[in-house]
Amino acid sequence: MRTSILKKVKRIVIKIGSRVLTGDENGLDHALISRLAAETATLRRQGREVIIVSSGAVAAGRKELGIEGRPKSIPQKQAAAAIGQSHLMRAYEEDFGRFGHKVAQILLTRDDLSNRRRFLNARATIDTLLGFGVIPIINENDTVVVDEIKFGDNDNLSALVTNLAEAHLLIILTDIDGFFDSDPRANAGAKLIPLVKSITRDVERAAGGSGSAVGTGGMATKLAAAKKAGQFGVPTLMLNGMIPGILTEAFTGREVGTLFLPARESLNRRKHWIAHTLRPNGRVIVDDGARTVLSRKGKSLLPSGVVRVEGEFDRGACIRVCGTDGAEIARGIADYSHAEIERILGRRSSEIEAILGYKYGDEIIHRDNLVLL
Incomplete structure (x- = not known):
């Protein structure tokens, strides 16, 4: 070998x-x-x-x-x-x-x-x-x-x-x-x-x-x-x-x-860069349903699955994704800032534009920018 x-x-x-x-x-x-x-x-x-x-x-x-x-x-x-x-x-x-x-x-x-x-x-x-x-x-x-x-x-x-x-x-x-x-x-x-x-x-x-x-x-x-x-x-x-x-x-x-x-x-290469090179600036806490979808199906993180956001970060920052027990399950590049996520967490993607007045996308973190740990 x-x-x-x-x-x-x-x-x-x-x-x-x-x-x-x-x-x-x-x-x-x-x-x-x-x-x-x-x-x-x-x-x-x-x-x-x-x-x-x-x-x-x-x-x-x-x-x-x-x-x-x-x-x-x-x-x-x-x-x-x-x-x-x-x-x-x-x-x-x-x-x-x-x-x-x-x-x-x-x-x-x-x-x-x-x-x-x-x-x-x-x-x-x-x-x-x-x-x-x-x-x-x-x-x-x-x-x-x-x-x-x-x-x-x-x-x-x-x-x-x-x-x-x-x-x-x-x-x-x-x-x-x-x-x-x-x-x-x-x-x-x-x-x-x-x-x-x-x-x-x-x-x-x-x-x-x-x-x-x-x-x-x-x-x-x-x-x-x-x-x-x-x-x-x-x-x-x-x-x-x-x-x-x-x-x-x-x-x-x-x-x-x-x-x-x-x-x-x-x-x-890109996901390796996200997982190991970028320094996370904050984190979002997700419910058990979102945790299962992320871990087993490799889907994007939607605002409906987020229960809390911690730390201050801008759009494009690397953030941790954690379960309600505090364990980190993934990390990725956020499509929204911490302030924006606080306003749309728990809501459907279809409601984002009405709440913020604009919309970057349906996801908090798109699956292409999300790495499971």
């Missing part, structure tokens, strides 16, 4: 974690970057396109500023990123240049991908760079990022880039051999799981927190990334980036690391 899946892969997103790039947490490990450049060059010679989502800027800048451990404030993190990003790109440029490959820097925030036009512009930039044979190096723009526009971690960013770039495989390079049934750092008897067919709640419970002073993600964030990529129909391969030759070895079909299979029913 693994050989047949990897044989079809032409475009790859490779996420490289801070722990892999910084070795013993004393700045960038240039020997490791050089090795990864050599392995990436091998993939390129095989006719595969490579996009890299790279952590490491804050860790590299932290050394330059003399900061021990994680930066203690957002301004410290932003300052470290500002210094470290140039060091990180210089390392990539020098090491990939030895193999005749050019690299390009792309810095993103959630705002860049939440805005549909900027999302499409970013995709066009990546496609153009790949067309010229350039390897995009993508990172979160930590110098300006705040909580409201953060991706959270580069595991999440790598999953979103997989959708953005329409990649065929996500590779997550970490500092352990793959996904285990328990934390191998705490349990010597932990067993590596080479294949995960579905990311169930039991699988998620086996994940823990961040295992490094320089990283922001742990196994839970890597599982979340694999799940998001899987919902786009893309498999994820988790490998130990500290092992020399691991990328080359993986593409021989040898069972290294952990392969996460994609979901059986995948989301299209």
Whole structure:
């Protein structure tokens, strides 16, 4: 199975974690970057396109500023990123240049991908760079990022880039051999799981927190990334980036690391963008009848099924759809603002124009803009 899946892969997103790039947490490990450049060059010679989502800027800048451990404030993190990003790109440029490959820097925030036009512009930039044979190096723009526009971690960013770039495989390079049934750092008897067919709640419970002073993600964030990529129909391969030759070895079909299979029913690009890239601004509470119609039949959300609206949002905003028990069942793009929904909730679609004096459509959220969770 693994050989047949990897044989079809032409475009790859490779996420490289801070722990892999910084070795013993004393700045960038240039020997490791050089090795990864050599392995990436091998993939390129095989006719595969490579996009890299790279952590490491804050860790590299932290050394330059003399900061021990994680930066203690957002301004410290932003300052470290500002210094470290140039060091990180210089390392990539020098090491990939030895193999005749050019690299390009792309810095993103959630705002860049939440805005549909900027999302499409970013995709066009990546496609153009790949067309010229350039390897995009993508990172979160930590110098300006705040909580409201953060991706959270580069595991999440790598999953979103997989959708953005329409990649065929996500590779997550970490500092352990793959996904285990328990934390191998705490349990010597932990067993590596080479294949995960579905990311169930039991699988998620086996994940823990961040295992490094320089990283922001742990196994839970890597599982979340694999799940998001899987919902786009893309498999994820988790490998130990500290092992020399691991990328080359993986593409021989040898069972290294952990392969996460994609979901059986995948989301299209737009619905994946709605579900995972947009930040919800409010929510509507629906009755049991609407909940059943949405969950089982995939219909649009009509005003007659809405019992309450919470939060303030404009038309075109992403909102959560929740049952009366508070559980989120879907999210989507609202055709009406919170103020408009408050006036038409519980009413028939045929009454909208008489109540508001105008009408955008019959639905609060059209099914094409609605994603079941």
